[in-house]
Amino acid sequence: MYQFKQLVVPDFLNKKAPPNYIAGLGRGATGFTTRSDIGPAREGPDNAALEKAKAAAEGKGPRGDDDDDDERFQDPDNETGLFNAAPYEADDEEADRIYEEVDAKMDERRRVRREAREREELEKYRKERPKIQQQFADLKRGLAIVSEDEWASIPEVGDLVRKGKRQKKFADKYTAVPDSVLLGASSQSELSHSLDAKQQLIGGFATPANTDGTMTDFVQFGQARDKVLGLKLDQISDSVAGQSIVDPKGYLTDLNSIVVKSDAEISDIKKARTLLKSVITTNPKHAPGWIAAARLEEVAGKQGAARETIAKGCEECPTSEDVWLESARLNTIENAKVILAQAIRHVPQSVKIWTKACDLETDVKGKKRVLRRALEFIPNSVKIWKAAVSLEEDPEDARILLSRAVECIPLAVELWLALARLENHANARIVINKAKAQNPTSHDVWIAGAKLEEANNNDNMAETIISRGVDILQKKGSTLNRDQWIQEAEKAEKEGYIITCQAIVRKTIGMGVEEEDRKSTWMEDAESCIAHGSTATARAIYAHSLKEFPHKKSIWRRAAFLEKSHGTRESLEEILQRAVRYCPQAEVLWLMGAKEKWLAGDIAAAKGILEAAFAANSNSEQIWLAAIKLEVETGEYERARILLASAREKANTQRVWMKSAQLERQLEMPDEALKLLNEAIKRFPDFAKLWMMQGQILQFDKNNIPAARDTYTRAIKQNPKNATLWLLASRLEEAADMQIKARATLEKARIMNSKIPELWCEAVRVENRAQNTPMAKALMAKALQECPSSGLLWSEAILMESRPHRKARSADALKKCENDPLVVVTVARLFWAERKVDKARNWFNRAVKTNPDLGDSWAWYLKFEMMHGTEEQRADVVAKCIAAEPSHGEKWQAVAKDLRNIGLGTEGILRMVASQLQNTI
Template sequence: MYTVVKDFLGKKGPSGYVAGLGRGATGFTTRADIGPGRDFAGDPLLANTEDNDDEEYDKRYGDDDTGLFASLPYTKEDEDADKVWEAVDMAMDERRKKRREKGEKERLEKFRAENPKIQEQFSDVKRKLAELTEDEWASIPEVGDIRAKKMKKQHKMDRFTPVPDSLLVSARQENEIANSIDVKGGLSTATSGIMTDLKQFGEAREKVLGIKLDQITTKQGSGSQSVDPTGYLTSMESLIVKSDAELGDIEKARQLIDSLVKTNPKHAPGWISAARIEEVAGRLKVARNVIAKGCEMCPQSEDVWLEAARLFVRDFNDVLTKKPEEAKLLLANAVRQIPTSVKLWIQASKFENDAKEKRLILRRGLEFVPDSIRLWKEAIELETDEEDARIMLAGAVEAIPYNVELWLALAKLETYQNARKVLNKARRNCPTSHEIWIAAAKLEEAQSNESLCDTIIQKGVASLAQLGSGMDRDKWLSEAELCERTGNILTCQAIIRATIGMGVDEDDRKHTWIDDAKSCVERGSIHTARAIYAHALQTLPNRKGLWRRAAYFEKEHGSREEMEKVLEKAVKYCPQSHVLWLLWAKERWMSGDLNGARSILSEAFNSNANDENIWLAAFKLEYQNNEIERAKVILEKAREQADSPRVWMKSAVFERQQGNIEMAKEMCKIGISKYKSFDKFYMILGQLEEKTGDISAARNTFEQGMRNCPNSIPLWTLAAQLEVRKDKLIIARSILEKARKLNPKKPELWIEVIRLELKGGNTNLAKSLLAKALQECPNSGMLLAESILMEPRQTRKGKSADALKRTDNDPYVHCVIARYFCFHSTIRLFWQERKLEKARSWFTKTVAIDPDNGDFWSYFYAYEKAHGTPEQQNQVIEQCIKADPKHGELWQKFVKDDANRNCSIKDTLEHVSTILPSFY
């Protein structure tokens, strides 16, 4: 039966047959056999086979400990093979990356189209919010559930909330009479059927107290009073009820201290502790007995005697008038035991009410302790007569010759001659004391001996340095400031002259002394700072900057006369410095002395014949005083003797202001032929040609200027603005684009092109340009301020905070934030919250950072006109006049107008504050 051969053996299998397919086997193909391979995607028996290939492979052939090849070693060849296969996988993945990402993107877009976000559904509505007017914003009602409010109103009377039982029980207990008493440490008692009214107990207690006080008052008339009725209630209130824990602690401490004093009866702190324990426990009589025993056992301890004296006067309300005789006797016994104790003598004097008795006790103490400074001071302070005080001080300095304070006090009470003798004697006894030398200088200053002040201080500094006890310059500077505060100005100056150069290198003297003067000014020591400047100028007379600082110091902290004295000396030592000459001439002119200013400038010409600054200052002096012919002659001479671009430029401006347009053009052309790289010639000439209607010539002039002066930002800006006024926006864009390429990272050019697009209505393009500008100039305050202005009002606050983080102290950012809070028409945050002072602080910071910008002052003044007082408005005007601003977009535009050449700073401030743009 087993020899039968099956008919299928040796025969060809059916098409698509795979041996062991039902047991999980898979087919394969060879060169000779094509057909066994098949797609198993649709076969239910093999549906999960392909999905688990990687997992099954890892389990059977993986690198972990459970794989088929786990026991084989991992060689260098295996590592190389893995790297090759990894590179192949990466290459294949890279080939399919674009197709995979494209498919993922399509699926994501399809999903978002089918399931849009809520915020995307309302994006068109949110964009329309920017078109709402201010009234529409204000009319938006508050969010609320109107239906719920109506239902609440309708059913308000129909609702009922049950009261909890605990509330009813507490209400009942408030009105009933307590029938039990719970005392701490006792038992709660109650009598059945008997109600105890605690209120009656209180009333009965008050009646008993009143009866006792009446009895005491009755006994007072018979002279047998045992209780003070006025202090009875007070003493009852002062009783301290101790708890059980506190009483236990006191008892333990009492036992410990008793053990201490019995073991060592000569230990003074033990007796003091024992007395204080009894005092805390309220047993004052026992405390006195304990401390009295301590005085017997420790008679040489002053602390024990002082504690005993304190306890004897503790129960008196007025310790200054009611002193028990026991305390006096106690201290008398104390000073017999310890006659050298200064504290006991002073305490004994305090127990006396009579000044004469006090003096006697202190003088008796000085017999035993003649070298006690405290006893001498106490005794001298009791002397009301100056002569007696002087005698006491004379005795004090003999007993204690090393105390400087006593010597100085004695010198103050002596006459001039005797004071000199006293100070000389003090100097011999205290050779290392600088106070005695300073006191001697003050004594001579009181007699107006200025030379002796310098001599004494110089000798004192040298003597102290020789003895090795000299002070450094900082301490001497502090002493000089102290002398200034006491009114001794000559001594202060003498100290500065003698010590300000100590330890200072010659190369650092100027900067060191300037810093010292600044520090003194900050501390309010004006005379000390003036003395430092005077010594510095005497030592370094050829330093122009030092003279200028000294002049400004006198202008701010001194008088005009003092300033002119400094400048008069300055031009003698520095005649080539035109700044000092001009400063002196300006001060003389501002004081109303026109002829004096002319004479100063004429002297300046002798020393600086070819200095253009002197010539232009002389021209300005004559021109602003309406001396037109004199000004014209000065300009003619200046062009001959001080030929410079500024002189020709001033000449062209002068002719333009006089209405001589052709002459002004000629001046500009001559200037261009001489100084091609001076950009202001092209600017003035181009503006004049535009004013006369020759636009083509103006374009040519600006183009020539841009070729010769490619780095002049105002020149590029004027050329672009000319094209904007002629509606040539494309040409203006090209000009600004070329300017930005030649001058990168210039925020002024970016601002100009952004405003150009805003004027043309291209808001989106302007925002795009602003973003590029901030990428190129991320910390430009001008651009950040413009970005705040272009933001919608809902996001301006956040943009302002971001701008403040980027820039530390930029005036443009501060100003635009202040404008936001002050000129906002509806959402006036500062006005709604009544924080006008904070808005004022922003403007104050702005003008403090950049006081030379007139636009900032104009915004500040406009704010004060709207919300400030007349005093605050005048304060802004005064500060602006003092700052004398020269820059600012609107400020310069107004000032450089020929019609406004005679306007003062106040008039300019008034006008510019009225033409400021709104926040929008």
């Protein structure tokens, strides 16, 4: 019998459903409503919502003041309650926007306090929990003084915790090598003394190709290869002359150059062929489609198919000159001539076809025949007329052709000008006049007429033609502006017509320029012309500017510098004489005139110019010093003393006093020099050079070290920011064997002037001279932190490195200061030491171009050329240095300011500095 268990009904079926429960809602079962069920337009609140609102109004209910469900904190876009079904209209959006702006404004007002509070909290947090990097900052700074030996002695870090366990574990897992491996390794180096069965099959002279006994005959392979090669050579040989045209040396190279197309390229060609076939089928009168199809076949290597395609294109598009030209290109020369002959029948007005037909002819006679035939069909083609004229060897024949050409094309200005060049002066003038009548708005005709008159020495007529031409062109409405006229003037200058160039500038330089902008605009135009190499045009602009502004010193100075750079000595003297007449207060102009006379050897004229300058500028310091220098250079020391005494009374300046003391020291009278310096220091205590001279006289001339030390001490108190005084004081202590005091002086100087690289460099050199290399390296590291872009420090740092590390140090230096001449010279010296002459020369040339005023660069360059250059290269360096007139440089100034070298010119100082240099890298 079967027993049935009683079914147990779940307990939850007897319970009441939860609030708001809807049966089937979880699986998507929803009810539906009809219009009668909806009721009014807006749904009113249900009973639960009403009870909830009533409780909130009475202050009852579970919510408190801090409840997150408070209606005050509801999202307007997700409202619940009474207005959950209300539409979100424009006024609601406007209200929300206003509230957002108010909130943003209030947040901005509190931002400063909030950020300050956040900064305080962050600083407090960092003080309580500093980073590991900050905790070890002092230890990292101490690593700067660690020597190389101490670095090398630091042991390598390894995993020392599990070292013993790991070795023990590896030892427990040792596995013996099998005997088969050992046997195979031993048999690899043995020699075989017997042959196997396959080798013994036919005596070992052939290798069986298969295991069934069939053999491979390599002799037949070689014979077949030779036969195929012979067939190829026969195919490409000349069948007429019987001589091969194959280059035996380049044959294999030609085979390697054959491009084997891949499957993808072949597929692309097939797709393109299909597309182009569709193009020329649907629209057979479309010429570019035929050209593209022919070029596709050419790219695919099917020359015959390409010719056939373009031939069909010529039949379909007989009036397209591009199709005929493409067909001529794809065929041989003889076939191309026939094709172009057919093209001329269909397109007789095509200049391109006639020009191509002319190019296919090999002899001049045939070219002339084609071009003259072309002129019968298109007599108005300038290109064909020019080609026909260029083929004529006889000028008379060319003149006849051009006469006919200007009749056919009267508007072709270039043909008129070509005809005028072939005529004599009288006929050329007639031709130019006819060209003006036919082309009234062409400026080229008027300029050509002016050039014609200038070539025949009619300068006044050239000026008149330009003036008249510009007026007529402006009346006719010419569109040429002032810049274009200046370009025409530059073009005339390059062709050698200076008078025409000047006439154009004078007539057109003021076109379209405001009254107040004339000077600045003209100066910019002149500088632009100088940059283009048009010095005559710039000279004409300056001349016109000086006529309008005769009392402007800046224009006279620019004009004088232009004559100095690109003119003659006579032209410079002439313009300087005119300049001082109009601008007698311009000291620079007087000094330039006196210097030019002095360089020319006319001392009397130079003194005369300076006397006239004294009359116009009685209290000018520069003129006094120039006169004194002239007297000193010529050996008139007594006259120089008298002039200096007068200058101290009339032009009481610090430089006059310094030159007075310098002259007394030069004449080996240190006591008189010290008297003058004491008086000058009382008058000008802030002028550091007076203190320097006094200290050097006491140290070197009088050998009074304590007095010199006292002088430098007082000078530093008066001028604490002058680095040179600190350097001289340190070198004084070092010369007196007071190394500690020299270091202390430099350290004090660096404290007061931390960003001056010369002080850091001197401190490093002091340590190097004392053989204290670790301290020198530590100081150099600190120096590069203080002055990271100093070329002096980087140059010294490169030289301090050992030879293997200099290259890397140079790369770092070039990143920090790429265009510094000291770094560039140091890199050039490195290449010089490695015997890379060309690279060294390029870097030396780059250094002198970067800063031509640095004399040390020129000295190193000359030293290099003296060892590795030719006489011409050395002379070129000396000439460029003399033109640059350098005046700075550590070694250059030491030689130039030495009293024993007074009177040496730039070349003498250059050679003396170069002789003292030694490339000890």
